[in-house]
Amino acid sequence: MPSYKLTYFNGRGRAEISRLIFAAAGQKYEDIRIEREQWPALKPKTPLGQMPVLEVDGVELPQSAAIARFLAKQFHLAGKDNLEQAEVDAVIDTISDINTAWPASSSDEALKKKFLTEDLAKHLQNLETLGKLYGKGGHFFVGNQLTWADLRFYTFGQTCIEAAPDCLNNFSWLEQNRAEVEKQPKIAEYLKNRPKTSF
């Protein structure tokens, strides 16, 4: 039985998807949360000077998406065959594109507002398109069962809603998808008990 150690800052950020996968799978792991002051000392000891890092079977994996995909496959949350896994990856990459396009760390408030009011909806429309095509008429993104695509959208959705509370108002499929994730008993339990953090 492998042991898992996930190291990240004390926040959701790029690690929460992996924490949700562990929770959905009911899998124990070491959830190491580093405070900002501890990071400079730890940084040179990580593979790429970045976090999150997953340690499994003595191997260190960097890169949040690589980590999450690995865990999802370990716990059968990645899609049931190569095509479904690719459909899941397509959702993941589409969400990643939104993060790339979102000028979240810009000091230009007008630029940020423009993104939220004009551009975000087009990206969310793309996600709904994928969910409706790959989801076989169900509420999950791919193949009528929970995969890490749903968990990833769940965390991303929280970020959207915190920035713009009405962002999903015109996207009932996406709202329903998040509601289905929240209803899963192990997820509900995890959400209730996880630390409340600012990011």
Next chain:
Amino acid sequence: MSSGDLKFYYFDLQARGELTRLILAAAGRSYEDIRFGFDKWPEYKPKMILGQAPVLELADGTQLPQSLTIARYVAREAGLAGSDNLESAKIDAVVDTQKDVNETYFSKVFPEKDETKKAEELKKFLDETVTKHVENLGKLKKAYSKDEKYFVGDKLSWADLFVFQSIQALLQAVPEVKGKFGEQFKPLMDAINGNENIKKYLDARPQTAF
């Protein structure tokens, strides 16, 4: 297997399409390599699943968007994505690390129109980003490789092809990057250039601006 069962739609460029073409070449897999100029894009765009390219279309009409998703899918089909989940993850980690650097070039250097600013961004890219990247790739190879040539385990994977293609593309765009990579990737580049299937493809592929 007829080429009718797989269609790859992309511009007549290397850019975000070439990795998939290289993987399919390495696999000896036939497919329809549908290439179009920017002038034809308005005809193709509405037929693409998210109005973007590249797209991979399967025999039953299912479409996959997203260049790295497509590459990973065809790599898995071809046995070029690792022999178990952990190897696949190591490959993904190398791919994502290379992707981060490519995106830095495409977001910071490539679009800069002001010549002075572009030169500054390029210098920063070469001195800082590429230097760190070569170090990072070296670290990952040391941790994951069982072979002097390949990044993960002891056989060719799509991570090797992505690094190969990215270095080639960067050399074409920025010849001054040549010295930064040293000799450490030469065994890999030689192995890929010498691979029979890939050599055949490279000799025949259209020359494009990027």
